Amino acid sequence: MAHEPGTDALEPDLHAEHQVLNMGPSHPATHGTVKFLIELDGENIVDLDIQVGYLHRGFEKECESGTWYQAIPYTDRLNYNSAILANTGYCLAVEKLLEIEVPERCQWVRTMACEVSRLADHLTRCGAACLEMQAMTPFLYGIEAREMTWDLQEMMCGARVTTNFVRIGGVKHDVPADFSSRCRKTIARARELLADFDRVVTSNRIFVDRLRGTGVLSKELLTQYAVTGPLLRAAGVPLDVRKDEPYLKYAEVDFDVPIGEHGDNYDRYLVCVEEMHQSLRIIEQCLERLDAIGPAPVNVDDPRVRWPAKDKVFNKMEELIQQFKSVTEGPLVPAGEAYTAIESANGELGFYVVSDGSAVPVKVRCRPPSFINLQPMPLMLKGSLLADLIPTFDFVNMIGGECDR
Numbered sequence: 001m002a003h004e005p006g007t008d009a010l011e012p013d014l015h016a017e018h019q020v021l022n023m024g025p026s027h028p029a030t031h032g033t034v035k036f037l038i039e040l041d042g043e044n045i046v047d048l049d050i051q052v053g054y055l056h057r058g059f060e061k062e063c064e065s066g067t068w069y070q071a072i073p074y075t076d077r078l079n080y081n082s083a084i085l086a087n088t089g090y091c092l093a094v095e096k097l098l099e100i101e102v103p104e105r106c107q108w109v110r111t112m113a114c115e116v117s118r119l120a121d122h123l124t125r126c127g128a129a130c131l132e133m134q135a136m137t138p139f140l141y142g143i144e145a146r147e148m149t150w151d152l153q154e155m156m157c158g159a160r161v162t163t164n165f166v167r168i169g170g171v172k173h174d175v176p177a178d179f180s181s182r183c184r185k186t187i188a189r190a191r192e193l194l195a196d197f198d199r200v201v202t203s204n205r206i207f208v209d210r211l212r213g214t215g216v217l218s219k220e221l222l223t224q225y226a227v228t229g230p231l232l233r234a235a236g237v238p239l240d241v242r243k244d245e246p247y248l249k250y251a252e253v254d255f256d257v258p259i260g261e262h263g264d265n266y267d268r269y270l271v272c273v274e275e276m277h278q279s280l281r282i283i284e285q286c287l288e289r290l291d292a293i294g295p296a297p298v299n300v301d302d303p304r305v306r307w308p309a310k311d312k313v314f315n316k317m318e319e320l321i322q323q324f325k326s327v328t329e330g331p332l333v334p335a336g337e338a339y340t341a342i343e344s345a346n347g348e349l350g351f352y353v354v355s356d357g358s359a360v361p362v363k364v365r366c367r368p369p370s371f372i373n374l375q376p377m378p379l380m381l382k383g384s385l386l387a388d389l390i391p392t393f394d395f396v397n398m399i400g401g402e403c404d405r
Contacts, residue, residue: 055403088342170306228348
């Protein structure tokens with residue numbers, strides 16, 4: 001029987017079953033920590049099931065098995081791109097229980113360190129997104145700038161990635177004398193690299209077509225799913241913990257909160273790039289204040305909370321005894337509970353801690369933006385092309401350690 005051209009009479013006779021595709025956890029773009037179970041109609045995504053947990057290492061229970069101090073290195077592993085931010089969130093929560101406030105210079109050092117860490121995270125996110133869309137050159141620009149920020153972290157604490165810089169009651173130690181001049185040179189070079197990055201990709205036809213109109217989600221749905229960070233701001237909601245509930249010295253620095261209009265991947269990219277420029281502004285203001293303050297304490301003067309400096313331990317018996325007790329027993333935190341949230345590179349990163357008055361926490365609960373921001377990803381991709389999954393996942397920026405805590 002002949003069929004007229006343009007009719008769909010043959011469609012029932014065609015093989016029309018949907019294909020189920022397992023993508024990950026060994027796929028390069030899923031980073032070994034997540035699997036996508038994708039139902040496809042041709043190249044169109046019909047349904048998407050995100051399966052996490054491939055990296056789960058029991059972060060919260062690990063924190064509850066040691067002293068309050070021993071939990072700090074675990075927070076480094078939540079997000080390897082911005083460990084200092086996680087250090088800060090945890091230590092602020094414990095300090096709330098202790099009812100202590102760190103010295104002013106320490107607050108400025110922490111604020112600056114947080115923005116250096118945020119800069120490294122955004123550079124990795126944008127650079128890696130370009131790489132996974134086959135754009136090698138902007139990736140190299142981003143990684144060069146990120147390595148320079150890691151150089152600054154190395155100057156601050158001796159470590160580049162898992163920093164363990166922020167401590168309960170202060171920081172590991174003050175920044176070196178030549179840090180300010182080195183940091184200003186890094187800022188100047190970072191701005192040059194961001195300009196190069198911008199020229200290569202921001203108006204690039206292929207890059208724009210891959211991002212614009214993909215991964216769209218309305219601000220109403222994002223709000224319902226409790227999504228925060230660049231994903232929410234790209235949809236037009238100017239929510240930023242640094243502005244809405246200031247901590248450290250964020251109330252005393254001048255910076256803007258960039259927002260988008262459409263809530264797509266292109267707006268997310270633009271928001272992240274502008275946030276990097278704002279971070280550079282904040283770092284410059286912190287350097288000015290640190291130069292004005294000059295040498296000053298960066299730790300609380302209480303050896304029961306903050307371990308004594310080595311020069312005191314080696315020269316005073318009382319400090320040696322306190323160091324021994326602090327290391328073997330840990331600081332005693334008053335009974336109670338506290339929650340503290342900071343603005344991490346992915347959104348609101350919160351720590352809920354419970355103490356029974358001992359040296360070991362009863363409960364450490366992390367509110368990870370990666371896990372929460374990943375939940376509405378199927379809604380972003382249903383009806384989209386399979387190729388849209390990669391840039392969407394890149395700008396959700398799910399970090400396995402934080403998601404599978």
